[in-house]
Amino acid sequence: MLLCRVSAVSRTFASWGRGSLRGGGLLHRALSFSSSRCHDVGSGEGSAQPAETGSARALYRDTVLLPRTEFPMKLTGQKLLDRELEIQQKCGFADLYSWQRERKAKKEFCLHDGPPYANGDPHVGHALNKILKDIRNRFEMLRGRQVHYIPGWDCHGLPIELKALGELATSGLDPLQIRHKARAFAEQAIARQKAAFQRWGVMADWDQCYYTYDGAYEAAQLKVFQEMHNKGLIYQDYKPVFWSPSSRTALAEAELEYNPEHVSRAIYATFPLITLPPKITSEAGSLENVSVLVWTTQPWTIPANQAVCYMPNAQYSVVRRADNSQLLLVATERTASMAALLGTELESVGSQLEGGICKHPTITDKEVPLLPANHVTMAKGTGLVHTAPAHGMDDYSVASHFKLSVECMVDADGKFTDLAGPELQNLSVMTKGTDKVISMLQECGALVKEEQCIHSYPYDWRTKQPVVIRPSKQWFVNTASLKDKAKEVLQKVRILPESARGSLLAMLDRRTYWCISRQRSWGVPIPVFYHRETGEALINKYSVSHIGKLFKENGSDCWWELPIETLLPAESKAGPATDYVRGEDVLDIWFDSGASWAAVLEDSRADVYVEGKDQIGGWFQSSLLTSVAVRNKAPYKSLVVHGFAISEKGEKMSKSLGNVVDPDAVISGGKDPSMPAYGADVLRWWVAESNVFSEVQIGPTVLNAARDNISKLRNTLKFLLGNLQGFDPRVHAVDPKEMHYIDQYMLHLLREYSIKVCLCLRQYEYHKTLNYIKILTGSKLYCDPKDSLGRRSCQTVLEEILDGVTRSIAPILPHLAEEVHLHAPGHDEEGTLFKSGWIKSSSVWRRPGLEEAVEGACAIRDSFLSSIPGKNPAQFDLTVAIEPGLLFELMESLQEEPTSTSSQLAELMMVARVNLTSELPRDLPPDAQLSHGTFLINLEGGVIREDSAYSIAVVPTAAARCPRCRRYTAKSADCLCPRCQTVVSQAQ
Template sequence: MLRLLCRSSAGSQTLVRWARRSQRGGGLLLHGARSCTSSRRCHGTGSGEVNGQPAENGSGNALYRDSVLLPKTEFPMKLTGQKLLDRELQIQQECGFADLYSWQRERKAKNKFCLHDGPPYANGDPHVGHALNKILKDIRNRFEMLRGRQVHYIPGWDCHGLPIELKALGDLGTSGLSPLQIRQKAREFAEGAIARQKAAFQRWGVMADWDQCYYTFDGTYEAAQLKVFQEMHSKGLIYQDYKPVFWSPSSGTALAEAELEYNPEHVSRAIYATFPLVTLPPKIASQEGMESVSVLVWTTQPWTIPANQAVCYMPNAQYSVVKRADNSEKFLVATERTASIAALLGTDLQTVGTFTGSLLEGGICKHPTIPDKQVPLLPANHVTMVKGTGLVHTAPAHGMEDYSVASQFKLPVECMVDEDGTFNELAGPELQKLSVMTEGNDKVISMLKQCNALLKEEQCVHSYPYDWRTKQPVVIRPSKQWFINTESLKDKAKEALQKVRVLPESARSSLLTMLDRRTYWCISRQRSWGVPIPVFYHKESGEALINKYTVSHIAQLFKEKGSDCWWELPIETLLPPEVLKKSKAGSASDYVRGEDVLDIWFDSGASWAAVLEAESDSRADVYVEGKDQIGGWFQSSLLTSVAVRNKAPYKSLVVHGFAVSEKGEKMSKSVGNVVDPDVVINGGKDPTEPAYGADVLRWWVAESNVFSEVQIGPSALSSARDSISKLRNTLKFLLGNLQGFDPRLQAVDPKQMHYIDQYMLHLLREYSIKVTDAYSEFDAGRVIRVLQAFITRELSSFYFSIIKDRLYCDAEDSLGRRSCQTVLEEILDGVMRSIAPILPHMAEEVYLHAPGHDKEETLFKSGWIKSSSVWRRPGLEEAVEGACAIRDSFLSSIPGKNAARYDLTVAIEPGLLFELMESLQEEPTSTTSQLAELMMAARVNLATKMPRDLDPEALLNHGTFLINLEGGVIREESAYSIAVTPTSAARCLRCRRYTANSADCLCPRCQSVVSQAH
């Protein structure tokens, strides 16, 4: 009997005996949990076997060939070209991909999982960015569904906005078209883009009810959006004002911060201009040398000089009056900028006087280009000393900080720039009609030269905002617009964000920074294609009529008829008597409807209200989008939800990178590095563009580190195909060896299995836990790494190489073979389910060939990996891993040689390790024991010491193995010795092992199997 030393709670030692089971069965049951310090795995034997496939046919002799149970399966090793494409589409049809989402929504489930789909823009064909995003979401959704959760996932599209309007109209422009005509063309364009994108998403295997999607141009959606608008307006968070906004002359509309792209290589004509001090600040007027001083300012936007209303200084900074050494001109500048300005002018600057900025209060300058106009010196905290002179030219109409100064000091905010980006009549006859960014800029610089106010001009390369769609520079100009007061929402939004999990965590700071940058959000657009802002204006006073009664009525009309009714219905229907009465307004004929539409970021930012409100928590478990949405949808959704509900609309955020070329470049048609997902799947005209199918595209997404830029190109796709091909090879081996096996009838209880089979179930359980954890962390790349390591190390190099003799040559119904097949079926099932979220087509294809289920059943309706806690058997690891340690010593003694040609003698002093090895081999010598199978040797001799008559030519080796049980309570380091000698046995004609008595007869095992068959 085997004995195991263990401690009782009182600390005394007791003996626990293990019941030994038969050599072929027998479960090793050790007392207590294990905390093993050994993580040894056996390596390949060098016997010419690759990934579970026999290098030889295994029959040895034609006479016995038919008695060898080689793998058989109809599962194809390879699928390429049109066969692959046809098979994927066939799988989608046969396995009910289209109905899977509806099926899982109808089943009862204790837990739910909600992934809210950020709407892709309906303005073009599907691209690899879509593939990265949609497949990443689908992998998680399929995993959660397999785990038994009810998945809530409604795909959506962002359908409004200028880009769609421009593409729909093409060369027509808007001239002569009514808003309804423009909207009709834009709708048709958007619907075409949606149809193309939706078809692609379905082809990629994305699970959803594609007949129940959400669209921001749908009346029901628009009504939900107006409800959010109304609630924010009633709280005073939405207001109308005349203030500077980012304005795109190329688009003819206001833009929000999220619609800007900053061009870091924009070149501006920067100038140093002088503003003569006509009234000295009272606190420095008495100082000597203060006469004829000019304030020196620096700006990269000379065209804004005519709109100047003040010059700002930093109250706490030091300022100096300096005199040029070459012509005695005197300037007021920040003290710390003096050296830089002297270098710029190429002359020394002598300091006349230095003082704190606060002493500049009360100073007044002469405007350089407008006669008789004077502007004050004013304190402001936005003044910096990084560039320029430390004194900032302030034009309230054309700068956000400038406007804040104007608000504080009641300065006029006069707009000199029209919507097309040209100077208007307020700028004067010399500038009127000139484009501010080009000839207008030139003219202002020329005017400054004429009045001797231009000190220096230089080129400045800096970051400048561009329209995200037209790629043209924007200007800042005041306009009467509708705004959201994000300043009052910021703190609540930050607080809500602290409760949100962000992956990767590094993206959190970017989210907070973007919130800080947005002081207000301009939500009105001067376009036709969008959700109308539900406001009416009094014909005479221009006063806005907007309240909960008017907005609620319009929302109901939109729900019933769609937002086209804003233009279609008469004003009397839009403003019926009962609404006017509640609003305490006059007649409908006194009003005109507003012409602005809502910013599309408000459209999509209100999606939680249209899509999630029906859910019990009304929050999504996760939002998953690209990093461009940090300042876009993530933020607009957060702000609207916090404003209305005081909570974030999501519990977690996953922020992924962009798809780029294999050189790390942004994809561009002009560069020719665009990867079309349709070409990836179906192949292209070029021979270098084979048809990879959808699963290769999905593997590429899963394998990538999605938290950084994701590279795609021929080598990445070819690598993905090769990885899937290797996986198919393994699955084919598993299926082939399960031919004729029905786990429902023939499975062996784990306690009766060979120890190595039990050990593989233990490893399979560890594998399933790792895979489940990785999927839960949105880390499909780790899933693939764990999968490939499991197949390479645990299966191909270890288990498959050891069990093939038992699989092929034992009797078909023997306990040993059925034990092995039971484990192979569990491995097949576990691997198949673990790859299913990533490779749904191949997983379902494997499932069609797999044993143990009804034919009409599909994998995705049958659940996640079914690992059992019973598979974790304490002490089992020590038995197998102890043997593996000995095997490592054995194989290292015969490098590159076939282990089957050698006899192995193992000597271990009495103790735990000997007892463990004795459980694998009862007899002192055996060719068929579990220990002999593990070693893959011809014969194994097990003894407590080396025999005296040992062959002097034997190869000797020594080692130790640490047994660690009961969490370290039982620790024993055991030494062992091995001796390796060439076997004297002959090679069996059937199994090809060196276990036969002579070259012309079978070994005893094969003789028994063949005689039973006859």
């Protein structure tokens, strides 16, 4: 049965390329950048040979088909920059997006652009993100899909407002004046960023972008707001929010940066018990002067204390300090650590806490209860938590449950109000206010210990200053009611990398409500009116719908420009319009950008959102919540979460560290000599070669490596172009069935390559794509007749490889790809690569059995080369001995004759002659090098498996080097080999 299978395989090979076994099928199995080399006729190589006469050299030179192409080997400096801009112009980069939108396509690919912030110059983070997106878009377009990609900008918010105003005092400017300055600043930033994105080769219709300050966009946003309000998901309430004194506005979680090195003045303070918990009294008997010991990193909140919370079902003890007999109530679990902290022994004398009441340490006659709370932990402190409902989210929950007062003693500037008392009024809570509270605790004997605490603390992401938690009347989204549905739809979303899913789910868990109102001027006004006398809010579907129409027609400036009678429609009023005033708050910019699906995607879903990991708590989440609230589904089918750009030393980029890399300097050159003009394709290669799912390093070393890799690739492409001079695939291409086996094998590799490249591009593993490109590119020259089957077979494969490699690099290196396409044969000069489709591989090219034949030959070649280290293989004859069987039949398919100087097997072995036999001859010369090996054949998915042995004998060839082709196949040094004799005689 096995012999039948072996014979069948052999017959199959013979049918693929019968009649084309002789001549030079000369493509290497895996071509490398550095292996390609042209040899000038007449150059000396190897052993000394008699010099040819001048007439002979000329004749030989004229008959050797050397590579010729006008494609430049190297472009640097201004020539490189000029060439890239020329390519963009000549190949219609600016019109490509519109062209593909107008063509017919069966499928659409939608990548929804997360809007970059319009507050500064383009940076490498922009480059990483935009190029990452563009590579995927160009790939999908080449694959025949109609790409939907509308770039956008996030245009509102405090950073723009502050930069626009500069040093100007805001007190003298009305909202409209502030808005006009902010809009002008945003427009300038957008113009700079847009120009950079175009220079990077990002494909889009740059005249049709979306901007969050456009009236139509604002109207779509208000429609989302209206539908969420109608469902009861948006409400107004007085509750604690993150408040930035430096910005004088409320912040959402996504607008915070956590500083892990923040230093707080942490204190241990006592709250005297005026009513002991009944169970402690019953267990420990009569106790006097017991105090609850609390720990806090925010001493300034002590004046707002309303309770002390304990962990339900935990054990608590009254302990006596050995050094001063003071009785303290602490968690039993924390007793040992408290003893170590205070430097004294603690003796336990009691337990349960329910029913206890404390005296406030600094406010006379104020009583605060001991209350159970689930947020209390034993990780730090004393197991007892000072509770100020106005200044903590968990504290507020306790206050809501037990109906405690939520009294705010802190104003918008972060200073104590008169409610805190004359000693604290007007003091900044984070500085002098903290000092004063600690001093007051010390004076009344309540301060037990003070220490420095280094911990993670929230900062305003814009001003880089600490925030506080304080209650104010704000507008909120009830995310708690959306959470379960958001998690459910998220399970159907594909996320790369998968590890990011946990972070997104964790963010959803932590967010119970979302504060969406901001106390600024530059933003979309919240469409609410307030009664002049009662302060009651007026907002309903009629008023919001009417405002939305006005915004669409006039832009949101009309909120301040139009009279209130025009803004407030008759059907929504409860009395005269003049009884109301318009609200002054604007919407959180995360609500702005989170509603982009409604303005850009309308009823559809994007195939993918691609943004940095900071958007896990930002745009990814705000888009998800708003879409789930309105449409009950996610706005995206998949998410791609990439890392940040960092310096080569692994540091975050910072102007103070001097490690910021300017993408414009990367392209056009910088002032520093270490930053030459690399061009846009080097910037794109940097993105593609990086593992974008981690942090992405950039600097001179990385950029130089990218430039060198492109240079090697360019040289290889030049070599391929040169060997295709005079070749037109429409006329000269050889049918795959008539090709030499090695050339068929290269087509097989090309098909496998195209499949792998497609997979990598879909997975955003662009660095793997470049690795496959490096493996495939390179070649070797022919000396065959111009129209010989061997030469045309090889040229056909060369053209397919050139075309395949060019198309596979096109999404990554569009400038280089289009430049190659302009020089490549077989298409109209006016055509551009991106309008001509993806790699045109064929299923006919797949030859798994042939792969075994060539791989087996290469294994034998490796054994041969290892036996002659450092020597020229062309100067040897090789005898390959294989016992009859599958491997012998495979090698016989590459060389029908027992001995040959021109078979495909001889070309693969790179030797003068190959003798193929079933056993080594007994009369081998004494200097013969012998070696042995095995090769495992695996065909038909493992159905046919054979571990075949082979032996090889290597001897120096007796043949002379042919003066024309430089192969050792001539009878003597002064005559040509048989192949070259034929070519030269035909040329005469």
